[in-house]
Amino acid sequence: MIKNQWYAVLESGEIKAGKMTGVTRLGERLVFWKTINNEIVCLKDKCAHRGASLAVGKHYGDTIACPFHGFRYDKTGRVTLIPANGRAFPVPEQFRVDSYPCRESQGMIYGGATIATTSQIFPFPEHR
Numbered sequence: 493m494i495k496n497q498w499y500a501v502l503e504s505g506e507i508k509a510g511k512m513t514g515v516t517r518l519g520e521r522l523v524f525w526k527t528i529n530n531e532i533v534c535l536k537d538k539c540a541h542r543g544a545s546l547a548v549g550k551h552y553g554d555t556i557a558c559p560f561h562g563f564r565y566d567k568t569g570r571v572t573l574i575p576a577n578g579r580a581f582p583v584p585e586q587f588r589v590d591s592y593p594c595r596e597s598q599g600m601i602y603g604g605a606t607i608a609t610t611s612q613i614f615p616f617p618e619h620r
Contacts, residue, residue, distance in 0.1 A: 501604075
């Protein structure tokens with residue numbers, strides 16, 4: 493990802509409710525998904541445990557789960573549940589993946605910026 497720059501990553505219609513979309517952009521595997529409030533989330537597509545693709549896992553509303561051992565990830569990239577340990581067991585802080593800000597504008601999903609604002613996404617002129 494290019495820090496502090498917005499760039500088009502996907503068309504808005506490519507991210508469906510209840511599904512994950514895996515893509516490779518700028519040499520990095522990413523997974524996009526929507527929360528129950530239709531917020532678009534972008535995480536690094538690599539489980540913190542064994543490196544499996546999160547894009548082929550399961551979607552659970554505001555979390556997604558790795559297909560290998562079921563580690564659940566929230567929109568910040570933090571693991572919220574390790575099924576083998578049970579719900580009562582606290583998850584160590586180091587179990588997380590990178591998360592990236594993304595915004596929807598003009599029918600596109602933009603990603604990459606960490607400091608830049610949405611106003612720095614420049615509209616494209618209409619072609620006539």
